[in-house]
Structures are given as C-alpha cells and as structure tokens.
Amino acid sequence: MLFQSGSYLLPPRADEVLSNVAEIIKYKPELELMVEGYTDNVPIRNSCIEDNWDLSVRRASQVVKTLQNRFGVNPDKLIAAGRGEYNKLSENNTEEGRAMNRRTRIILLPKN
Numbered sequence: 001m002l003f004q005s006g007s008y009l010l011p012p013r014a015d016e017v018l019s020n021v022a023e024i025i026k027y028k029p030e031l032e033l034m035v036e037g038y039t040d041n042v043p044i045r046n047s048c049i050e051d052n053w054d055l056s057v058r059r060a061s062q063v064v065k066t067l068q069n070r071f072g073v074n075p076d077k078l079i080a081a082g083r084g085e086y087n088k089l090s091e092n093n094t095e096e097g098r099a100m101n102r103r104t105r106i107i108l109l110p111k112n
Contacts (some may be wrong), residue, residue, distance in 0.1 A: 003102040008058035022071035034079040035060040040098035057082030
C-alpha cells in the first residue's frame, strides 16, 4: 500500500487488500505476518511523528491494527516493523519515486 507524504493513514483501497490478506493468514496456522513500513527521504518532525523511522513504524502498526481490529486476525500472528527511508524501491529525486517509497510490505513467515 502506498501512503500520502507524511501520513500513516491507510489509503481507501486498503480494506480490499487487507481483507484478502486476513483470509489467508486466518486459515494458515503455520504462518505469521510481518508488515514493514517505509518512507521517502523527505524529513519529517511534528507533534506526533519524530522522524522517518517513527513514521515507518506507524505505517506498519496501522496495517497490523487494522488486520487485528477490523478483520479479526490474531495479534499473536502479527509483527510491525519500520524500515525508515532505507531499502528504497525508487530514487527519491522525483515525486513519482518518492511516492513509490512511501509504502508497506507484507511478508508471510513460517511460525516457529
């Protein structure tokens, strides 16, 4: 999912995607799900967000909380992680590139 600059609010299409993800994870007890949050390289600091690391964690947490609270996924199967502005998909020197880097990634993991 892609986010607006400086935001951790889920985009409108998120429910459709997360509903499908929830169905998969609910019926696969051998899996857990890690959500990684990413940002572009535009510095941010306000009363709610300290920096891009913080924003990336908030993006991942928002996805995890939605999976738990709206779609009933067991929180024991969920992990939220922030990757900040690092591990970029595209260069940050254009608006399109920065937009691609404002994302979350969902990874299915075998549960030990």
